Amino acid sequence: MDAEYAIECRGITKTFGTVKANDGIDLNARFGEILALLGENGSGKTTLMNILSGIYHPDSGSVHVSGKALHINSPSDAIGLGIGMIHQHFKLVEIMSAMDNIILGAKDKLQKPSSLKRKILDLCDLYGLKIDPEKKIYQMSVSERQTVEILKVLYRNARILILDEPTAVLTPQETTGLFLILRKMKEKGCCVIIITHKLNEVLEISDRVTILRKGKSVATVLTAETNEARLAESMVGRAVNLSIKRPLVERGKPALEVKNLTSLEPDGRKSLSNLNFTLYSGEMLGVAGIAGSGQKALCETLTGLSKAHAGEIAYEGVNCMGKSAAEISKLGVRLAFVPEDRLGMGLVGSMGIADNMLLKTYKSGKGAFINRKPAIRQAERIIESLDIQTPGVDAPIRMLSGGNIQKVLLGREIESRPKVLIVAYPVRGLDINTSYAIYDLLNEQKRNKTAIIFCGEDIDVLLEISDRIMVLSDGRITGIESAASLTKEDVGLMMAGMDFRDKVQA
Amino acid sequence: MDYFLSFIAAVILAGTPILFGTVGEIINEKAGNLNLGVEGMMALGACAGFMAGYLLGNPALAIAASFLAGAAGALIYAVLTVTFMANQTVVGLTLTIFGVGFSNFTGEYMLTHSANNTLKIPENVMRALGGLNIQGLSALPIAGKILFSYNIFVYLGIAVAIIAGYYLKRTKIGLSVRAIGENPAAADAAGIKVAPLKYLNIVVGGGICGIGGAYASIITCGGVWMSNSVNGLGWIAVALVIFASWNPIKAILGSYVFGAFSILKYYVPKSYIPAPNAFYDMLPFLVTALILVIASIRDSKENSQPAGCGINYFREER
Numbered sequence: 035m036d037a038e039y040a041i042e043c044r045g046i047t048k049t050f051g052t053v054k055a056n057d058g059i060d061l062n063a064r065f066g067e068i069l070a071l072l073g074e075n076g077s078g079k080t081t082l083m084n085i086l087s088g089i090y091h092p093d094s095g096s097v098h099v100s101g102k103a104l105h106i107n108s109p110s111d112a113i114g115l116g117i118g119m120i121h122q123h124f125k126l127v128e129i130m131s132a133m134d135n136i137i138l139g140a141k142d143k144l145q146k147p148s149s150l151k152r153k154i155l156d157l158c159d160l161y162g163l164k165i166d167p168e169k170k171i172y173q174m175s176v177s178e179r180q181t182v183e184i185l186k187v188l189y190r191n192a193r194i195l196i197l198d199e200p201t202a203v204l205t206p207q208e209t210t211g212l213f214l215i216l217r218k219m220k221e222k223g224c225c226v227i228i229i230t231h232k233l234n235e236v237l238e239i240s241d242r243v244t245i246l247r248k249g250k251s252v253a254t255v256l257t258a259e260t261n262e263a264r265l266a267e268s269m270v271g272r273a274v275n276l277s278i279k280r281p282l283v284e285r286g287k288p289a290l291e292v293k294n295l296t297s298l299e300p301d302g303r304k305s306l307s308n309l310n311f312t313l314y315s316g317e318m319l320g321v322a323g324i325a326g327s328g329q330k331a332l333c334e335t336l337t338g339l340s341k342a343h344a345g346e347i348a349y350e351g352v353n354c355m356g357k358s359a360a361e362i363s364k365l366g367v368r369l370a371f372v373p374e375d376r377l378g379m380g381l382v383g384s385m386g387i388a389d390n391m392l393l394k395t396y397k398s399g400k401g402a403f404i405n406r407k408p409a410i411r412q413a414e415r416i417i418e419s420l421d422i423q424t425p426g427v428d429a430p431i432r433m434l435s436g437g438n439i440q441k442v443l444l445g446r447e448i449e450s451r452p453k454v455l456i457v458a459y460p461v462r463g464l465d466i467n468t469s470y471a472i473y474d475l476l477n478e479q480k481r482n483k484t485a486i487i488f489c490g491e492d493i494d495v496l497l498e499i500s501d502r503i504m505v506l507s508d509g510r511i512t513g514i515e516s517a518a519s520l521t522k523e524d525v526g527l528m529m530a531g532m533d534f535r536d537k538v539q540a
Numbered sequence: 541m542d543y544f545l546s547f548i549a550a551v552i553l554a555g556t557p558i559l560f561g562t563v564g565e566i567i568n569e570k571a572g573n574l575n576l577g578v579e580g581m582m583a584l585g586a587c588a589g590f591m592a593g594y595l596l597g598n599p600a601l602a603i604a605a606s607f608l609a610g611a612a613g614a615l616i617y618a619v620l621t622v623t624f625m626a627n628q629t630v631v632g633l634t635l636t637i638f639g640v641g642f643s644n645f646t647g648e649y650m651l652t653h654s655a656n657n658t659l660k661i662p663e664n665v666m667r668a669l670g671g672l673n674i675q676g677l678s679a680l681p682i683a684g685k686i687l688f689s690y691n692i693f694v695y696l697g698i699a700v701a702i703i704a705g706y707y708l709k710r711t712k713i714g715l716s717v718r719a720i721g722e723n724p725a726a727a728d729a730a731g732i733k734v735a736p737l738k739y740l741n742i743v744v745g746g747g748i749c750g751i752g753g754a755y756a757s758i759i760t761c762g763g764v765w766m767s768n769s770v771n772g773l774g775w776i777a778v779a780l781v782i783f784a785s786w787n788p789i790k791a792i793l794g795s796y797v798f799g800a801f802s803i804l805k806y807y808v809p810k811s812y813i814p815a816p817n818a819f820y821d822m823l824p825f826l827v828t829a830l831i832l833v834i835a836s837i838r839d840s841k842e843n844s845q846p847a848g849c850g851i852n853y854f855r856e857e858r
């Protein structure tokens with residue numbers, strides 16, 4: 035019986051150039067149901083959802099909404115059919131207020147700001163959302179922006195809600211809040227399709243799971259009848275070992291010594307206060323903390339991207355306090371940094387892999403001209419060794435999937451054979467398989483006696499992969515402990531700022 | 541006093557063609573299209589407006605023709621950039637070259653086919669497009685001269701600027717247009733029809749530029765055809781958009797300020813400031829350059845160029 039499906043795709047195929055992003059995908063979802071869409075990076079999830087919301091046209095296949103076969107030619111068609119999508123990269127107008135963004139393109143008449151505000155706040159009450167309707171988007175945090183996106187969809191009375199990796203940018207608390215809203219929508223009879231890489235979230239929120247692999251729909255299962263291991267297996271296509279290795283490497287000489295490090299925000303607040311720690315070669319130091327506890331400041335002061343206020347930073351005995359990134363590298367310190375903002379700080383999206391390689395090395399070249407040959411060879415080497423999926427060394431890396439972009443960045447940094455490697459949220463937004471590939475890469479570096487600082491958000495992962503864990507809270511270190519001796523709860527307490535074990539800092 | 545009043549009046553007259561160009565370009569840029577063809581669209585309007593006045597002897601048709609010519613130039617630009625995604629800068633510059641060339645060519649052609657090698661708009665048209673003379677009002681002391689003495693273009697320009705300001709700021713369609721200019725992908729995802737609205741804005745904006753051109757060829761040149769009557773006004777308008785921070789209402793003041801610079805040479809007595817005429821001719825462009833520099837230093841997110849300006853939108857791109 036067709037009519038029971040809110041939305042049904044039959045044999046959807048979509049090709050970009052030579053890439054078959056969707057290859058005969060079948061998918062269906064009912065009203066009053068939450069369907070999770072699972073698949074590795076590049077398996078075609080976003081493409082399929084963009085087809086449902088009218089951004090892309092399928093090459094073949096049909097879409098049925100409430101049992102009727104339809105052509106969705108534009109986003110406005112999709113909205114007319116009650117389909118609302120919250121894109122992975124939010125589609126909001128930065129300089130406009132939440133209110134303007136919400137009514138943007140809606141079919142109703144322009145109304146008085148006061149009555150509109152009332153209407154939005156009523157909607158907020160109904161679903162337990164919080165927003166200041168007059169606040170400008172550019173002044174908002176990520177989760178506030180997401181709230182605006184949700185309100186946009188609710189305001190248009192969407193009955194079919196699609197969310198593309200909504201939790202990738204949220205803290206655990208914010209995710210819990212989002213799930214509450216989704217459940218409410220489900221109770222009200224809406225159909226919700228959610229994309230996420232986190233298997234525990236899939237199990238927590240969904241009723242059914244559809245799994246995509248390489249553009250094909252490989253399975254649809256009831257959430258109640260599956261588990262993490264089975265989901266991972268059908269997603270990757272083979273059994274995956276979900277445990278993370280922690281190779282034992284003998285602790286070497288101190289690679290980085292930090293003493294009394296303090297740094298200030300532009301407004302004078304302390305972003306880091308009085309940090310003391312030593313990092314040894316062949317060690318992986320996990321850095322945990324709730325968002326904004328100083329991880330970013332730590333990475334940026336250690337790498338010379340921002341100036342520390344006071345204290346000492348020494349790499350293998352070389353004092354680098356107050357030096358810029360370029361000066362540090364001139365001093366012969368082999369330091370590499372993989373920032374969380376891959377395309378902003380790390381790489382240039384419109385350039386190919388080879389040219390991105392050059393960015394790091396061109397300064398050491400002689401003369402006014404650039405010799406691309408070594409860079410091309412280097413690019414080919416990392417494509418090969420890290421198994422990067424790309425049309426070629428000159429294809430703009432913006433076109434690659436998140437996981438492949440991260441591999442390019444990590445690959446380039448590793449090519450410089452660093453003594454100290456600092457990575458910030460290296461698996462954010464990446465699927466399981468790629469995440470494990472990244473963990474393996476980091477462990478291999480550790481075996482090569484590199485000292486690694488790993489800023490992460492997933493405490494389970496940090497506990498498994500790190501030798502020691504350093505917890506930051508409000509710019510202070512609330513503990514540095516051997517990871518094997520800690521539980522998740524211990525870390526959670528330290529993240530909340532409790533100095534619960536008065537152990538001396540190593 | 542009288543001297544000052546006539547200075548004010550002259551300033552407003554000199555600023556009016558720039559005002560049309562500026563408002564037209566603001567309407568373009570707000571929809572995300574940087575149209576560097578203002579000079580060309582004004583030249584097209586100058587030619588069409590003049591020829592309509594000359595051949596048809598009707599002032600209203602002259603203005604309408606200048607609007608249509610500017611709009612036609614803009615339509616070419618819109619087809620190339622919105623539909624065929626050609627580079628906006630290149631198409632805009634080409635439009636300028638084409639518009640100026642076409643206008644001068646047509647003028648030359650008409651001249652060689654005219655009776656005594658001049659083209660002159662009939663008196664009745666010039667009278668209708670000349671300064672107002674409203675019973676009672678225009679004769680008032682001071683106010684009569686600075687408020688009620690101008691030609692129809694001046695009032696039309698102010699009206700167009702105010703309407704454009706209201707349209708962009710207060711109407712629903714204006715909200716959609718601003719969203720397109722800032723982030724076409726967001727506007728598209730919100731269900732706004734991006735391409736039709738871009739076309740609308742580009743074409744209407746171009747038409748408004750065209751009227752400014754008619755002012756230059758008909759009023760400034762006193763009803764006698766001259767080549768290159770627009771002579772850089774379009775470029776000043778493009779810069780003024782920045783000065784006006786993309787606000788048509790502020791463009792009114794801005795264009796009068798520029799009008800003042802362009803006529804200063806007739807009003808500053810040589811005995812006070814012994815600067816050569818060439819200096820005064822250069823002044824508006826010098827100020828334009830200064831403004832561009834200052835504007836690049838100022839950074840306020842809300843009063844700056846729409847974020848999507850100059851970039852073509854293709855839905856399937858990512």
Ligand SMILES: Nc1ncnc2c1ncn2[C@@H]1O[C@H](COP(=O)(O)OP(=O)(O)O)[C@@H](O)[C@H]1O
Binds near residue numbers: 055079081434856
């Ligand atoms: N607009 C586009 N242009 C070219 N290639 C694209 C585009 N969108 C997606 N692709 C390609 O299609 C494939 C699937 O991408 P996507 O649907 O984003 O995957 P997912 O969301 O599952 O990570 C990838 O190989 C990607 O590079």
Ligand SMILES: [Mg+2]
Binds near residue numbers: 079080122198
């Ligand atoms: Mg995706």
